[in-house]
Amino acid sequence: MSRRISVINLKGGTGKSSLSMNLAHLLALRGYSVVLIDCDMQGNSSSLLPRWEPPTLTHFLRGEVPFSAIIRLARDRLAIIPSDRDLNTAATYIASRRHAYYTLRDAVQQLRCGFVIFDHAPSYSPVTEAALLASSEILIPCELAPFAVQALFTCSGNWKILFRITDSSIVGLCRLTSTTATS
Numbered sequence: 073m074s075r076r077i078s079v080i081n082l083k084g085g086t087g088k089s090s091l092s093m094n095l096a097h098l099l100a101l102r103g104y105s106v107v108l109i110d111c112d113m114q115g116n117s118s119s120l121l122p123r124w125e126p127p128t129l130t131h132f133l134r135g136e137v138p139f140s141a142i143i144r145l146a147r148d149r150l151a152i153i154p155s156d157r158d159l160n161t162a163a164t165y166i167a168s169r170r171h172a173y174y175t176l177r178d179a180v181q182q183l184r185c186g187f188v189i190f191d192h193a194p195s196y197s198p199v200t201e202a203a204l205l206a207s208s209e210i211l212i213p214c215e216l217a218p219f220a221v222q223a224l225f226t227c228s229g230n231w232k233i234l235f236r237i238t239d240s241s242i243v244g245l246c247r248l249t250s251t252t253a254t255s
């Protein structure tokens with residue numbers, strides 16, 4: 073089965089998308105087949121695709137299209153699942169249907185690839201939970217500054233419940249270098 077890595081931090085601007093995109097690109101260059109899933113309506117990872125058109129992760133999570141319809145090849149060995157600005161409607165859909173939390177996990181487990189990377193949004197929603205449930209490992213880019221570390225403890229408290237369900241593990245904490253002075 074693939075390694076399924078959530079790149080997550082509920083704090084914004086910590087380098088999630090940069091790390092997700094660079095990691096996916098590097099792994100593809102190293103010969104692994106990679107699927108990068110954009111779980112953020114900002115769509116930064118989706119920008120690796122030349123065109124941004126439906127269907128997207130939103131349509132899959134709302135149960136409108138099969139998983140195969142949303143996987144796009146960006147370059148050799150690197151596929152992208154794009155998001156869109158309606159991703160919050162998928163969150164509403166999932167929140168009212170318990171089984172919908174697991175459709176992404178079930179689909180991802182069928183993928184034949186080396187790595188699946190989830191680029192998370194800087195917020196917690198049912199889409200975040202669905203992607204965490206689909207993940208086997210978690211990678212957290214974090215600035216080593218007081219508020220950033222505090223946010224890390226706050227959100228990892230939320231994740232503990234999910235860890236028990238998914239047996240996810242934290243594979244790493246990546247330091248984000250900062251030019252901001254902190255006390």
Ligand SMILES: Nc1ncnc2c1ncn2[C@@H]1O[C@H](COP(=O)(O)OP(=O)(O)OP(=O)(O)O)[C@@H](O)[C@H]1O
Nearest residue numbers: 083084085086087088089090091193194247248249
């Ligand atoms: N390792 C790094 N060191 C310093 N700056 C970085 C690093 N990685 C990313 N950045 C810069 O930090 C900013 C935010 O990066 P990025 O958009 O990847 O963060 P993000 O966590 O995905 O943001 P969001 O929470 O809005 O999704 C960008 O200007 C990016 O160039």
Ligand SMILES: [Mg+2]
Nearest residue numbers: 088089112116
């Ligand atoms: Mg981002």
